[in-house]
Amino acid sequence: xxxxxxxxxxxxAIVVGNELISKVPPTLHTPxxxxxxxxxxxxxxxxxxxxxxxxxxxxxxxxIVAIALATINVVGGFMVTDRMLAxxxxxxxxxxxx
Amino acid sequence: xxxxxPAGLLYLVATVxxxxxxxxxxxxxxxxxGNQxxxxxxxxAIVVTLVSPEGxxxxxWTTVIIGMALGALVGGVMAKRVEMTGMxxxxxxxxxxxxxxxTFVAVSEFWGRYGEHMTGPPKxxxxxxxxxxGVWAIAIVLxxxxxxxxxxxxxxxxxxxxxxxxxxxxxxxxxxxxxxxxLIGGIGAGVYGTFYxxxxxxxxxxxxxxxxxxxxxxxxxLPIGGADMPVVVSLLNSYSGxxxxxxxxxxxxxxxxxAGALVGAAGLILTMVMCxxxxxxxxxxxxxxxxxxxxxxxxxxxxxxxxxxxxxxEEAAMILESATSVIFVPGYGMAVAQAQHxxxxxxxxxxxxxxxxxxGIHPVAGRMxxxxxxxxxxxxxxxxxxxxLEKINGEFKTTDVTIIIGAxxxxxxxxxxxxxxxxxxxxxxxxxxxxxxxxxxxxxxxxYAGIKNPxxxxxxxxxxxxxxxxxxxxxxxxxxxx
Numbered sequence: 252x253x254x255x256x257x258x259x260x261x262x263x264a265i266v267v268g269n270e271l272i273s274k275v276p277p278t279l280h281t282p283x284x285x286x287x288x289x290x291x292x293x294x295x296x297x298x299x300x301x302x303x304x305x306x307x308x309x310x311x312x313x314x315i316v317a318i319a320l321a322t323i324n325v326v327g328g329f330m331v332t333d334r335m336l337a338x339x340x341x342x343x344x345x346x347x348x349x
Numbered sequence: 350x351x352x353x354x355p356a357g358l359l360y361l362v363a364t365v366x367x368x369x370x371x372x373x374x375x376x377x378x379x380x381x382x383g384n385q386x387x388x389x390x391x392x393x394a395i396v397v398t399l400v401s402p403e404g405x406x407x408x409x410w411t412t413v414i415i416g417m418a419l420g421a422l423v424g425g426v427m428a429k430r431v432e433m434t435g436m437x438x439x440x441x442x443x444x445x446x447x448x449x450x451x452t453f454v455a456v457s458e459f460w461g462r463y464g465e466h467m468t469g470p471p472k473x474x475x476x477x478x479x480x481x482x483g484v485w486a487i488a489i490v491l492x493x494x495x496x497x498x499x500x501x502x503x504x505x506x507x508x509x510x511x512x513x514x515x516x517x518x519x520x521x522x523x524x525x526x527x528x529x530x531x532l533i534g535g536i537g538a539g540v541y542g543t544f545y546x547x548x549x550x551x552x553x554x555x556x557x558x559x560x561x562x563x564x565x566x567x568x569x570x571l572p573i574g575g576a577d578m579p580v581v582v583s584l585l586n587s588y589s590g591x592x593x594x595x596x597x598x599x600x601x602x603x604x605x606x607x608a609g610a611l612v613g614a615a616g617l618i619l620t621m622v623m624c625x626x627x628x629x630x631x632x633x634x635x636x637x638x639x640x641x642x643x644x645x646x647x648x649x650x651x652x653x654x655x656x657x658x659x660x661x662x663e664e665a666a667m668i669l670e671s672a673t674s675v676i677f678v679p680g681y682g683m684a685v686a687q688a689q690h691x692x693x694x695x696x697x698x699x700x701x702x703x704x705x706x707x708x709g710i711h712p713v714a715g716r717m718x719x720x721x722x723x724x725x726x727x728x729x730x731x732x733x734x735x736x737x738l739e740k741i742n743g744e745f746k747t748t749d750v751t752i753i754i755g756a757x758x759x760x761x762x763x764x765x766x767x768x769x770x771x772x773x774x775x776x777x778x779x780x781x782x783x784x785x786x787x788x789x790x791x792x793x794x795x796x797y798a799g800i801k802n803p804x805x806x807x808x809x810x811x812x813x814x815x816x817x818x819x820x821x822x823x824x825x826x827x828x829x830x831x
Contacts, residue, residue: 253601264610264611268613272618275375279375279376284615285443290611293391294447321447326420327424327425330428331431
């Protein structure tokens with residue numbers, strides 16, 4: 252039953268993702284990709300949960316690397332997307348200023 | 350499934366923030382707030398995980414703090430420092446890291462349990478898993494498989510994008526057999542290890558799965574040429590989402606499942622858009638070997654051209670002087686030459702002279718989806734002037750001058766005129782219909798498809814040989830002096 256629910260959630264999320272993105276203009280393809288990429292860093296939640304199991308140095312290093320990788324993905328991804336999108340919107344303001 | 354707890358409800362809020370964020374990312378006006386909304390969702394998810402009774406108890410804070418500080422520092426510095434031209438590599442790299450993190454989640458979940466002398470997968474909630482038995486085992490295998498392929502595939506893509514390894518397809522002998530063996534062997538080892546393995550044997554078998562998946566990622570991206578990277582990068586982006594989703598099945602967390610699936614769907618849509626723009630199937634791209642040195646029929650070398658006219662900076666400036674409408678068609682060459690700023694200045698100079706200026710952007714121009722748009726946005730070109738293929742193609746007929754900078758295959762009329770051409774049927778920008786075409790290019794060398802471009806020989810085409818940036822800087826100077 253739980254499996255079935257989870258599969259429902261998975262499939263519905265794919266349908267929602269499809270609907271949300273099917274009409275995105277090409278101008279936004281790169282920011283969309285890098286923003287989505289940052290969201291895929293959600294695996295950080297899993298990495299954090301696994302940090303409970305750490306026994307010993309090897310496991311600890313393992314946990315640090317996993318969390319660090321996911322954090323790079325999340326922090327870097329959102330920041331770089333914001334940088335790109337700032338370029339898209341700053342122009343508009345300048346234009347209005349003219 | 351997450352229990353009906355405060356933490357579970359807050360995860361639900363984070364999920365909604367992701368969905369709203371992605372929705373807002375699909376419109377220029379709202380995109381920035383969409384990204385910020387998603388970031389807030391992520392922050393919420395992380396904080397909840399750290400403080401909730403389910404996640405927070407027994408957490409090894411040293412590991413968490415060192416890991417997050419390290420990651421935030423590295424990610425932040427990279428995001429701040431990257432040049433806009435280096436964006437495809439960075440996106441590929443981040444993507445790979447996300448994939449590897451998902452692999453680690455699955456491996457550590459697996460290791461954590463088999464370290465305690467287990468045989469076979471844990472069965473039910475009593476043994477500390479949400480989804481037990483075969484489902485648990487399969488989720489572990491898929492998570493490691495997809496995560497690792499994402500990681501190594503992204504690294505190869507990154508190396509190709511940055512020129513560290515050749516952008517040409519690298520064809521290994523018997524590569525289809527190799528990929529098949531790696532894939533089936535890896536999955537076989539993983540399935541056996543997770544279902545029936547005991548202690549160390551199980552761990553070694555799962556190690557074999559990881560190794561096989563890693564090599565599979567490398568061997569499958571190597572034969573794909575540099576200009577097909579927009580497809581590869583989008584597909585790997587989709588994989589990184591699916592890997593996170595699978596990790597969600599492993600630890601029984603629906604936030605991971607939903608967020609991962611959203612990204613998986615987004616990446617897949619972009620992949621399909623890119624394939625359609627090249628009139629090729631995804632399978633055709635993934636098999637690789639396209640372009641580079643492989644096409645034998647017509648190599649498109651300089652010797653094949655007979656009636657090429659060329660124009661120097663002075664002539665080009667004279668042509669532009671009398672133009673009342675101009676379309677720029679940028680390609681990967683503009684990114685290489687870093688010519689986006691001078692292109693924009695030239696565009697402004699033409700506007701000052703009363704000409705209308707537009708930009709025609711082919712969906713696969715550059716090395717990632719939307720590459721040209723980002724570069725031109727960096728140079729402050731208003732995005733209203735950037736027109737996609739369908740919108741601009743009707744306008745070439747009434748345009749005086751089209752300036753093509755570092756693009757080749759995407760303006761090759763063979764796609765329309767020669768049904769036998771390898772690129773037949775690929776949608777192109779109909780630049781050849783405009784009054785005059787200025788083709789700014791280093792040489793007569795062929796584009797990625799490795800074929801001759803008859804546009805070079807047209808009566809209305811002038812080849813402008815040289816570095817894109819240097820040439821346009823000189824043209825701009827001439828125009829300003831006249």
